[in-house]
Amino acid sequence: MNKMPPFKVFIIIWGVLLGYLTLNFISRANINFIQFNYDWEHIVLLNNFKGIKIDSVSNDYLSIQNDFQVPTTLNTNNTFLLKNKKDIYFRTSEILKDSNHIVFSGVKWINSIPNKKDKIGELKIINLPLIQPEGKLTMTIGDSQIIWRRGRDLRKNLAQKGSFYFVGNKLDVYGYPYVGGTFDKTTDLITKIKKARPAEYYILFFGAQDKNLDITKIKNDTCEILRLLQNKTETKMIYLITLPPSTNKNFISYNKEFNKNLIDCSKLYNKTKIIDFFDFLNDKSDYLAEDEVHLNEKGYLFLNKLLLKEIN
Numbered sequence: 662m663n664k665m666p667p668f669k670v671f672i673i674i675w676g677v678l679l680g681y682l683t684l685n686f687i688s689r690a691n692i693n694f695i696q697f698n699y700d701w702e703h704i705v706l707l708n709n710f711k712g713i714k715i716d717s718v719s720n721d722y723l724s725i726q727n728d729f730q731v732p733t734t735l736n737t738n739n740t741f742l743l744k745n746k747k748d749i750y751f752r753t754s755e756i757l758k759d760s761n762h763i764v765f766s767g768v769k770w771i772n773s774i775p776n777k778k779d780k781i782g783e784l785k786i787i788n789l790p791l792i793q794p795e796g797k798l799t800m801t802i803g804d805s806q807i808i809w810r811r812g813r814d815l816r817k818n819l820a821q822k823g824s825f826y827f828v829g830n831k832l833d834v835y836g837y838p839y840v841g842g843t844f845d846k847t848t849d850l851i852t853k854i855k856k857a858r859p860a861e862y863y864i865l866f867f868g869a870q871d872k873n874l875d876i877t878k879i880k881n882d883t884c885e886i887l888r889l890l891q892n893k894t895e896t897k898m899i900y901l902i903t904l905p906p907s908t909n910k911n912f913i914s915y916n917k918e919f920n921k922n923l924i925d926c927s928k929l930y931n932k933t934k935i936i937d938f939f940d941f942l943n944d945k946s947d948y949l950a951e952d953e954v955h956l957n958e959k960g961y962l963f964l965n966k967l968l969l970k971e972i973n
Contacts, residue, residue, distance in 0.1 A: 727763050880922040
């Protein structure tokens with residue numbers, strides 16, 4: 662009859678397992694828990710409003726009554742602190758203001774969700790710095806493809822799996838910097854690129870907002886964007902993402918033409934690399950949102966996988 666292993670063996674095995682789980686938890690804490698991504702020791706207060714009346718709260722939405730003078734500092738680059746019996750920090754994708762309400766939509770609650778029953782609170786506008794580990798000095802540039810809906814998660818997901826340090830003049834809902842805007846066309850991107858600080862690596866995903874423009878102008882603007890980035894002395898590589906296939910016949914015709922021009926422009930500059938997302942998705946399905954233009958969660962998972970493979 663076999664003897665049971667000594668009790669000491671079980672203790673050793675348990676100790677090793679506990680140590681591994683602890684180290685794994687610590688190493689992945691900033692991935693699994695959003696609040697670990699911020700530098701809580703260096704919060705800067707920008708503005709403070711007491712007696713805020715809360716209309717509505719949900720998992721990604723906050724509406725408050727607009728009975729105070731709305732400051733110019735109120736924008737999506739800010740982080741917000743709602744004192745609602747406890748301190749609740751959040752960031753937002755969009756802020757809508759009128760004479761009666763201020764609505765925060767696309768909200769990411771950093772540490773907790775407010776109690777819906779608490780209707781009076783205090784709102785503080787703050788700067789809460791994001792902690793980024795050392796990595797490739799990278800700038801994402803684009804339109805709604807990089808910052809709207811599931812595109813908001815692009816930088817966060819890349820940072821989880823790769824070595825990136827993101828730079829730019831605007832902040833996404835998690836606090837990662839980027840350059841661009843939801844409705845930006847190629848001409849808008851040219852203006853913003855001229856003002857942007859340099860990076861070593863650029864990831865460009867744009868073209869969704871240019872459908873009504875002359876295709877020759879789009880091509881000229883695209884080539885100008887690449888020229889501006891190539892001529893920055895710090896530039897090491899410019900990654901260009903082609904627009905995805907669409908189930909809409911009009912959209913897919915435009916996407917093909919845009920992609921052709923993007924590829925043609927890239928051939929003029931030796932520090933460019935095409936990320937052929939269109940070709941990658943050709944044998945796949947169910948990767949588009951209902952608008953047949955933007956990616957859904959599955960689509961961005963595909964893109965994230967492809968970018969990490971090409972860049973790292």
